[in-house]
């Protein structure tokens with residue numbers, strides 16, 4: 001898997017202070033457009049993260065780039081449909097951070113297959129997944145009319 005970045009990318013457990021950064025990152029209009037995901041209000045964000053961090057089946061990590069909080073990466077969902085997701089702050093884009101973070105998450109996870117669902121227009125995320133070994137399996141039309149690509153990592 002080609003992971004090319006000059007930054008030192010590491011994962012660690014999510015600390016409460018990280019949530020302030022994740023909140024700002026998930027409000028970025030360009031990021032929301034890429035992910036086809038609307039920003040959450042602060043109350044909705046807090047409810048979402050409280051639920052995520054309390055879910056024993058969800059594996060959620062803070063992504064550090066040279067020791068700075070760059071975003072988050074996660075694996076969640078039922079046993080037969082484990083899904084990965086990630087969100088990186090815009091100032092870190094285009095430097096291989098998501099690819100290295102997903103690679104580190106995959107190294108930590110023994111479960112396979114893993115799945116991902118990405119808006120068809122999110123070329124950067126599709127590229128990240130394919131660089132990490134995921135293959136396209138199909139597509140689906142989401143309720144909001146966005147065409148989504150389904151990807152899978154078999155091994």
Ligand SMILES: CC(C)(COP(=O)(O)OP(=O)(O)OC[C@H]1O[C@@H](n2cnc3c(N)ncnc32)[C@H](O)[C@@H]1OP(=O)(O)O)[C@@H](O)C(=O)NCCC(=O)NCCS
Nearest residue numbers: 031034035087088093094095096097098099123124125127
């Ligand atoms: C998608 C996202 C995770 C990518 O993060 P990143 O750290 O910039 O990703 P990387 O640098 O590791 O890799 C991006 C790859 O996509 C490529 N890319 C970027 N924009 C592209 C575009 N418009 N078309 C084609 N490829 C593109 C880059 O060239 C790079 O590939 P390369 O290494 O072969 O050159 C980041 O933009 C993000 O968090 N976006 C908002 C949230 C989101 O979309 N999350 C994923 C939801 S499925």
